[in-house]
Amino acid sequence: MIPDQRQNFNQQFTEEKYQNFLTDLQEGYPEIPFRVAETPIFIPKDLKEKLIAAGEEIIKLIKQPNFKALTENAIPKNWNVPNENEQPHFLTFDFGICKNNAGALTPMLIEMQGFPSLYGFQTHLAKTFKKNYNIDNSLNYFLNGFDEDKYIELFKEVIIGQHQPHEVALMDVDARNQKTAIDFFVTQKMLGIKILALEDIKKIGKQLFYEEDGKQIQLKRIYNRLIFDEVADNTDIFKNSFDPREELDVEWVTHPNWFYRISKYTMPFLKSEFVPETRFLNEVTSIPADLENYVLKPLFSFAGMGVIIDVSETDIKNIADPENWILQRKVSYEPVVQSPDGGVKAEIRMMYLWPDDGEPQLCLNLARLSRGKMIGVRYNADFDWVGGTVGFMEQ
Template sequence: MISKYRGQFNSSFTEQKYKSFLKILESGLTSIPFRVAETPVFIPSDLQKKLIDAGEEIIKLIKQPDFKALTKDAIPSNWNVPNENEHPHFLTFDFGICKDANGLLTPKLIEMQGFPSLYGFQPELGRVYKESYELPAALTPFFNGLDEQKYVSLLKRVIIGDYAPQEVALMDIDAPNQKTAIDFLITQKYLGIKILSLTDIFKEGNALFYKEEGKKIRLKRIYNRLIFDEVEDKTALFEQCFDPRSEIDVEWITHPNWFYRISKYTMPFLKSEFVPETHFLDTLTEIPSDLENYVLKPLFSFAGMGVIIDVTKADIAEIKDPKNWILQRKVVYEPIVQSPDGGVKLEIRLMYLWADGQEPQLCINLARLSRGKMIGVRYNKDFDWVGGTIGLMEK
């Protein structure tokens, strides 16, 4: 997209450089089970500004005094966790990169979450891309004048706060075997916190503990990476550890309810040039005549599961719980990233940190390249120049 960098990168690219890059990225950590793309993305300043503006419009809605009332039905009753705080600590907004009526690049919102993303992996990814491919020092993956040191300092403030690192743990259902384990390990390297599986934690009274070298250690904060979808049919596990929905004396970073409040559920409330027309299915008075231009999405699903891309009236008629679905105008991705053999589609995730007592701050990004119908592993099998990457911008 910044043509001078793209031309330089493509002309000097070799498979050997790519293999060396991957080897350095995994070195001393773990193998990466998801595909990392051959190339970073070079984000031009005009698109960068539009992305920032789009994010700010969404944050205005989230900061409205009535936002919790607006999203009260977003949280499934059986997964409503007590002691919710006033705002999420993480915001991630995914934008498909398209062209507008004037042929200019513009972002269109695809998904949003009040839940952590790869906040450890992305700065490492940006650094290794720059070093492995000898990219200019003037390029950065960070926003708002941040560098790696300032970013890690803010990450510590959000996740650890005033606690000792051993009182804080990153938690997932089976942390060492998650596809995002490399992100967990880098986060631990940055912050010095524990990585715990759900069953590593036990409850005494309302307090939570884990054991290290036979010693019982009180857990004050949980950096929560557990998505309840993954334990919906495994709640028997809670008998071995603790039920996240119970009254417990722990701080959630971020509280699980925000995963639902800031999600596909929020999109029908957004009216912006950067947000595709979106309706709760149960509020539709009539089905659009150009249904081929829409996509049908379940509210409560993860990683694109259940999405119906080529919607028919019969699909809509078969939906038994329309209040839990949205109908959204399709976003037409433009294949704007030039690979050696054609254009590749792009999605950019803006990643914010929201420290207690401060404003949300746009920090870094995650990008994904695709040649398939949708962004995601299952739509990009057997392709090259696809997968996870990062956007680099001129300082």
């Protein structure tokens, strides 16, 4: 998207360099099970400014006094966790890179989450790109005036809060074997916190503990990476540990309810040039005549699961719970990244940290490249120049 930067990168690229880059990226860490793309994305200043403006519009909605009332039905009744705080600690907004009617590049919102992303790994990924390729110093993967020191300082404030690192843990079902475990290990190295599987944590009264060197250590704050959708059919897993839905003497980063509040459920409330027309399916009074231009998405799913791309009237009529689905106008990605053999589609995730009693701060980004019908690993398994990457933005 910045022609001279793209040309410079492609001219220096070799398969050998790419393999050396991957070796560097994984050094000292377990093997990365997801595909990392061959290239970063070079984002021009005007597109960066549109991405920032789009994010600010969404945050304006989230900060409305009635936002919790608007999104109360987003939380499944059997997964509502007590003691919800007043704000999420993370905001991530995914934008497809498209062209507007004037032919200019523009972001279009695809997904949004009040849930953490790869806040550790993305800094490691960007630094490894810079180490292995001649990337111009006029470009930056950080945003909003952040550099590495300032970013780590804020990241510590958000994750650790007023506690000591040993009183805080990153938690997932089987954390060390998750697909995104590389992010967990980078975060541990960066912040000094524990990585705990659910079963490593035991409940005594309302307090949570883990064992280290034969001692019981109280867990005062959880960096939560557990997605309830992944355990909804296996709640027996809580019997050997604790049930997050119980009254607990622990702080959540971020509280699990925000996963639902800031999600596809929020999109019908947004009216913006950067947001495709989105309606709850139960509020659609007449099926659009141009149904081929729409996509049907379940509210409570992740990683693209359950999405119906080529929608038919029969698909809509067969939905038994239309209140849990959205009908959204399709977004047409522009193949903006030039690979050696053609254009590749791109998606940019803008990543914010929101400290307790503070303001949301845009810090860095994540990017994904795709040649498939959708962004995501399962849709791009047989392609190169696809996968996870990072945006270097013109300052």
